[in-house]
Amino acid sequence: MKLEKTFGDTVKKLREDKNLPLREVAEALNIDTSMLGKIEKNSRKPTKQIIEKFAKFFKVSSKDLTIAFLSDTVAYQVMEEEDFSSEVFKVAEEKVEYLKTKKSPEK
Amino acid sequence: MKLEKTFGDTVKKLREDKNLPLREVAEALNIDTSMLGKIEKNSRKPTKQIIEKFAKFFKVSSKDLTIAFLSDTVAYQVMEEEDFSSEVFKVAEEKVEYLKTKKSPEK
């Protein structure tokens, strides 16, 4: 699975590589055709369930697809707010580390 | 300015280091006391304007405060979704890079 610039581009590529129309994929995933079109255009976000369906249908790793999706949303979020993106991500990663150790049973 | 585990902890520390009650800081920032309490407890998010007011009042860098805040929100967002956090941040940073070059006038 190739990582495109956005989640929408990624799933669009998966679909076009198989020469399938939106309608057909949408039916397979059991979602509205227009909804799928919007997801490909990044104007609607997929739910976790839809990401799972994508992964199954296109036979790609759902972890990779989830990374593609989450990285999109956090990238846009940080972009909106001026710069400092790499600092934000660096600190965020430390916080995740900290939160993880807090969650798992200590010792 | 010390970076605490969360944005709330960070501003709480700034306040307690000066031995000020919530009421007093809230008045200075012109927000509800309860609102400030909630921000310190991370149950409400500060607006950009409030972050600016914090920075001014406590005489700390608004950039640092913004990083403290943004890293909080993206950390929680990624935490909620299983693991892969570092991969997500890595990809997100690449996307930000790409988006930045797209925004600024090419060539």
Next chain:
DNA sequence: TACTTTTGGACTGAAGTAGTCCAAAATGAA
């Protein structure tokens, strides 16, 4: 021309959330 796909506008219902108000709980001083 006729058919299919793609795109996007407009809307709805639901979910989320900033901000307010108030009162109970905690803290602390006398």
Next chain:
DNA sequence: TTCATTTTGGACTACTTCAGTCCAAAAGTA
């Protein structure tokens, strides 16, 4: 214990955001 102040959080409102739907126009194809 009492009194005053601070801290905490519940409940509510108003507002915004957004997934999901429906539909129709535009674009593409034969």
